[in-house]
Amino acid sequence: xxxxxxxxxxxxxxxxxxxxxxxxxxxxxxxxxxxxxxxxxxxxxxxxxxxxxxxxxxxxxxxxxxxxxxxxxxxxxxxxxxxxxxxxxxxxxxxxxxxxxxxxxxxxxxxxxxxxxxxxxxxxxxxxxxxxxxxxxxxxxxxxxxxxxxxxxxxxxxxxxxxxxxxxxxxxxxxxxxxxxxxxxxxxxxxxxxxxxxxxxxxxxxxxxxxxxxxxxxxxxxxxxxxxxxxxxxxxxxxxxxxxxxxxxxxxxxxxxxxxxxxxxxxxxxxxxxxxxxxxxxxxxxxxxxxxxxxxxxxxxxxxxxxxxxxxxxxxxxxxxxxxxxxxxxxxxxxxxxxxxxxxxxxxxxxxxxxxxxxxxxxxxxxxxxxxxxxxxxxxxxxxxxxxxxxxxxxxxxxxxxxxxxxxxxxxxxxxxxxxxxxxxxxxxxxxxxxxxxxxxxxxxxxxxxxxxxxxxxxxxxxxxxxxxxxxxxxxxxxxxxxxxxxxxxxxxxxxxxxxx
Numbered sequence: 455x456x457x458x459x460x461x462x463x464x465x466x467x468x469x470x471x472x473x474x475x476x477x478x479x480x481x482x483x484x485x486x487x488x489x490x491x492x493x494x495x496x497x498x499x500x501x502x503x504x505x506x507x508x509x510x511x512x513x514x515x516x517x518x519x520x521x522x523x524x525x526x527x528x529x530x531x532x533x534x535x536x537x538x539x540x541x542x543x544x545x546x547x548x549x550x551x552x553x554x555x556x557x558x559x560x561x562x563x564x565x566x567x568x569x570x571x572x573x574x575x576x577x578x579x580x581x582x583x584x585x586x587x588x589x590x591x592x593x594x595x596x597x598x599x600x601x602x603x604x605x606x607x608x609x610x611x612x613x614x615x616x617x618x619x620x621x622x623x624x625x626x627x628x629x630x631x632x633x634x635x636x637x638x639x640x641x642x643x644x645x646x647x648x649x650x651x652x653x654x655x656x657x658x659x660x661x662x663x664x665x666x667x668x669x670x671x672x673x674x675x676x677x678x679x680x681x682x683x684x685x686x687x688x689x690x691x692x693x694x695x696x697x698x699x700x701x702x703x704x705x706x707x708x709x710x711x712x713x714x715x716x717x718x719x720x721x722x723x724x725x726x727x728x729x730x731x732x733x734x735x736x737x738x739x740x741x742x743x744x745x746x747x748x749x750x751x752x753x754x755x756x757x758x759x760x761x762x763x764x765x766x767x768x769x770x771x772x773x774x775x776x777x778x779x780x781x782x783x784x785x786x787x788x789x790x791x792x793x794x795x796x797x798x799x800x801x802x803x804x805x806x807x808x809x810x811x812x813x814x815x816x817x818x819x820x821x822x823x824x825x826x827x828x829x830x831x832x833x834x835x836x837x838x839x840x841x842x843x844x845x846x847x848x849x850x851x852x853x854x855x856x857x858x859x860x861x862x863x864x865x866x867x868x869x870x871x872x873x874x875x876x877x878x879x880x881x882x883x884x885x886x887x888x889x890x891x892x893x894x895x896x897x898x899x900x901x902x903x904x905x906x907x908x909x910x911x912x913x914x915x916x917x918x919x920x921x922x923x924x925x926x927x928x929x930x931x932x933x934x935x936x937x938x939x940x941x942x943x944x945x946x947x948x949x950x951x952x953x954x955x
Contacts, residue, residue: 469937473929478769480925484918485767491911492765497790498904501892504754504797505885511747512881518736520874522546525858527729534722537715542726544709546855550725555717557690559649559703562596562657564683566642567669575618575635583667585613591621591662595630596686600650600701603630606661621664631658635668642668650688650701657686689714728854730847737850737857738841740874741827744804745838751801752836759789796891800884805837807876812860813869819856822873825849 518524528542538553579585592606607629611621622633634643646657656673670677677683688699691714693707703714763785771779791797809829812820819825826845830838849857863872868879891903899905 469933473926473933476929480922484915484922487911487915487918488767489765491908491915493786493790494904494908494911496765496787498892498908500754500787500790501888501904502895504751504791505888505892507747507750508800508881508885508888511743512878512885514743515740515874515878519740519861520872520878522858522862524736525728525733525854527732528726529729530724530726532722532724534718534720537718537720537722538724539713539715540724540726541711541713542709543706543711545726546709548726548728549708549710550723551694552692552721552723553694553712553714554692554719554721555689555714556692556719557687558714558717559689559701560684560687561649562646562652562674562684562686564644564658564671564674564677566644566665566671566682568640569642569667569669571640573640575637577617579611579613579616579618579621579664582618583613583664585663585667587613589613589663591625591664592660593625593629593631594659595646596648596650596652596657596701597630598648598702600648600688602652602655602657606659618668642670644670644674646674646686648701649703650686652686728850730850733850733854733857734843734846737827737846740861741839741841748801748804748837751797754791755794755797755801757789757792759792760785763788796884796887800880800887801837803880803884804877807868807880808839808873810869810876812863812872814865815859815863815872816853816856819849819853819860822860825857825860 526542526544526546528545528548530540530542532538532540537555542549574582579589588610589612590608590610592608594603594606596602609621609624609628611624618635622635625631625633630647632645632647635641636643644658644660651657656675658674660670660672665672671680671682674683675685678685686701688701689703690697690699692698705712763782765786766774766779766782774782808822822828822839826842826849827839828842829835830840859872861872861874863870864875865871868876871879889897889902893899893902893905897905899909
């Protein structure tokens with residue numbers, strides 16, 4: 455049974471307020487524990503924010519200055535862009551030459567004889583074409599590489615459940631042909647999806663009652679002989695003096711994608727050069743993101759700590775406005791990572807990564823300074839990089855592959871590795887050390903040092919709160935006993951006064 459609490463009915467004292475004030479004094483150590491816990495949570499979150507920024511920078515390095523594709527971007531000059539177009543896919547060196555297009559590649563085509571004028575493509579095939587029983591159609595069409603498949607593609611269907619429109623959808627999605635029914639002429643059109651000649655084989659081959667019902671021939675060659683089709687043809691062209699052919703108008707030679715557009719039978723010259731602006735864009739982004747990261751890290755490890763500003767308790771917040779709370783907590787949270795050894799060490803290692811020469815590569819390009827990137831002379835920038843754009847552009851124009859090696863070269867030792875590769879290793883080890891302190895978002899407290907402190911602190915807070923309940927109960931018991939004693943004294947005094955009177 456709970457003890458009855460009696461407020462100052464007999465004594466006239468404000469017992470609630472007195473006990474509240476006494477409990478405030480008793481709670482001071484608990485408030486300090488909660489403040490310390492809040493500070494540790496801030497510190498944990500700030501560490502994780504650092505790791506998030508380092509991870510983003512590491513990913514940006516991987517997708518930018520470490521990718522060879524960044525450095526093979528080229529501008530291509532073509533004497534007659536109406537005849538051909540050229541795009542670099544994988545060539546690391548510049549290229550040039552001539553092309554004369556004699557014939558463009560074409561796809562095989564065929565169309566069927568006219569079907570009954572009353573044919574309805576929306577009706578079930580059992581009704582529109584009187585097909586019965588389980589049906590199978592077979593299609594063989596030329597491959598993208600100009601070869602013919604060994605086997606037909608088969609499609610089984612139920613005429614009572616399939617319309618011509620639904621069957622065409624399956625044919626067009628599963629086979630190497632595109633079929634179209636023209637409701638105006640009541641004829642079926644077929645085209646191979648890939649161009650080129652099938653050699654001794656027809657480029658389109660069809661089997662099945664459905665095709666016969668639609669007035670189609672068994673092959674496009676048969677259709678051509680009947681005046682209802684054409685054969686596929688290869689593109690014929692002369693490349694740097696050598697006559698050759700391809701099954702498609704788009705093909706790759708030495709890592710360069712060439713598209714033939716017009717058979718003018720005249721020489722078209724082409725040449726390439728590094729796309730300086732696009733390559734430079736990736737390097738500038740690397741420098742900008744590096745500068746942002748070290749500015750953030752420097753800002754955190756050098757941020758002042760205001761010991762007079764402790765995290766606010768819930769009681770303190772009651773008497774403050776939102777703006778006052780915000781300003782106070784900015785001060786209270788400041789310096790959570792001040793002079794942190796893990797971040798400082800990682801920052802110093804990244805600087806070493808940047809300025810140590812890359813051995814085993816180009817002698818002309820083995821340091822950042824050689825391509826126009828150096829440290830700012832302003833000590834307030836704390837190691838930020840600055841770019842001499844004209845010098846960087848010149849280096850890119852001269853040898854983009856050497857710059858690729860400067861950033862991304864692989865090696866068994868750090869000295870042999872490119873700058874970006876080293877930095878990713880440094881970022882990885884730094885993030886791992888930060889995780890030991892602050893964990894990941896999904897980590898449980900037992901797995902990192904701040905988490906262990908927080909877990910221990912939660913236990914202390916729980917025990918302290920239980921003790922506070924006991925203390926408050928004791929105070930109320932004492933004041934209740936006092937009130938009862940005062941009440942008895944008052945009763946006795948009133949009795950005596952009554953007797954004397």
